[in-house]
Amino acid sequence: MVSFKELGLVNTREMFAKAINGGYAIPAFNFNNMEQLQAIIKASAETKSPVILQVSKGARNYANQTLLRYMAEGAVEYAKELGWENPQIVLHLDHGDSFELCKSCVDFGFSSVMIDASSLPYEENIALTRKVVEYAHQFDVTVEAELGVLAGVEDEVQSEVSHYTKPEEVIDFATRTGCDSLAISIGTSHGAYKFKPEQCTRDPKTGKLVPPPLAFDVLDAIMEKLPGFPIVLHGSSSVPQEYVDMINEHGGKLPDAVGIPEEQLRKAAKSAVCKINIDSDSRLAFTAAVRKVLDEKPGEFDPRKFCGPAREEMERLYKHKIIEVLGSDGTA
Numbered sequence: 001m002v003s004f005k006e007l008g009l010v011n012t013r014e015m016f017a018k019a020i021n022g023g024y025a026i027p028a029f030n031f032n033n034m035e036q037l038q039a040i041i042k043a044s045a046e047t048k049s050p051v052i053l054q055v056s057k058g059a060r061n062y063a064n065q066t067l068l069r070y071m072a073e074g075a076v077e078y079a080k081e082l083g084w085e086n087p088q089i090v091l092h093l094d095h096g097d098s099f100e101l102c103k104s105c106v107d108f109g110f111s112s113v114m115i116d117a118s119s120l121p122y123e124e125n126i127a128l129t130r131k132v133v134e135y136a137h138q139f140d141v142t143v144e145a146e147l148g149v150l151a152g153v154e155d156e157v158q159s160e161v162s163h164y165t166k167p168e169e170v171i172d173f174a175t176r177t178g179c180d181s182l183a184i185s186i187g188t189s190h191g192a193y194k195f196k197p198e199q200c201t202r203d204p205k206t207g208k209l210v211p212p213p214l215a216f217d218v219l220d221a222i223m224e225k226l227p228g229f230p231i232v233l234h235g236s237s238s239v240p241q242e243y244v245d246m247i248n249e250h251g252g253k254l255p256d257a258v259g260i261p262e263e264q265l266r267k268a269a270k271s272a273v274c275k276i277n278i279d280s281d282s283r284l285a286f287t288a289a290v291r292k293v294l295d296e297k298p299g300e301f302d303p304r305k306f307c308g309p310a311r312e313e314m315e316r317l318y319k320h321k322i323i324e325v326l327g328s329d330g331t332a
């Protein structure tokens with residue numbers, strides 16, 4: 001058993017309260033490898049933004065849970081080395097699917113866990129979430145729960161259709177589970193193909209797909225039921241067109257990839273939405289940079305020569321999200 005506090009990590013409690021009062025949101029970036037972690041920490045340290053490092057099931061399978069945890073511990077030291085005196089870094093389990101997994105993360109030094117029982121019937125979601133909360137809170141670890149179903153494909157979550165969170169359930173759910181934050185479904189979705197072309201309209205000038213707007217009426221109704229309660233948005237990548245174009249120009253094939261427009265996320269960040277999950281955008285940034293180098297320099301075979309530019313591109317992306325979309329810069 002190791003406490004996250006020994007590792008220099010923080011939980012989300014104070015961070016979320018400040019974000020709601022300040023009208024901004026905390027970035028939650030997934031990490032799977034060293035370059036991604038370096039880019040996240042550098043962007044956060046340089047902009048003085050609190051940050052949530054997320055570990056998904058796919059990341060655990062890819063990089064090993066033990067290694068990722070020690071990387072997060074190293075990230076705190078790295079942040080200090082970069083001149084961030086008091087780093088506000090959360091190590092968070094993304095989409096925990098069982099009590100045992102959440103418990104193992106709590107015992108292992110995570111400062112926050114998500115129990116995603118949203119695919120279970122309502123009462124079972126409450127029971128499992130409650131069980132995780134009771135365990136985690138003994139160690140001051142904060143718990144994110146989910147109500148409603150997001151569409152799209154993630155490492156571990158897949159659904160054809162989305163079911164918006166029902167505002168009439170949120171008071172009962174939050175009270176009975178004791179969760180610290182709630183992930184809701186209002187039209188965001190996992191992956192780089194968030195909407196099918198038939199769900200979108202086309203911009204007559206550019207011919208590009210324009211996705212349907214988020215259900216801000218549902219968000220408003222939830223905030224009215226739970227004033228000041230921390231709300232989380234998953235699947236909130238914007239799928240920047242420049243990366244899609246770069247990938248396609250250098251031999252890739254991503255037709256009609258579409259994400260959530262940044263102005264909608266900007267609007268959400270000003271509300272009780274205090275954690276916004278972004279994963280696909282950094283994958284796109286990484287892939288775009290790697291493809292460009294390998295396409296332009298076919299003789300290159302030193303991974304540092306393409307992982308380095310990929311890291312720089314991700315850092316640029318993270319800083320852009322922090323400063324231009326979430327507004328969390330200068331708050332840590």
Ligand SMILES: [Zn+2]
Nearest residue numbers: 154234235277
């Ligand atoms: Zn998610």
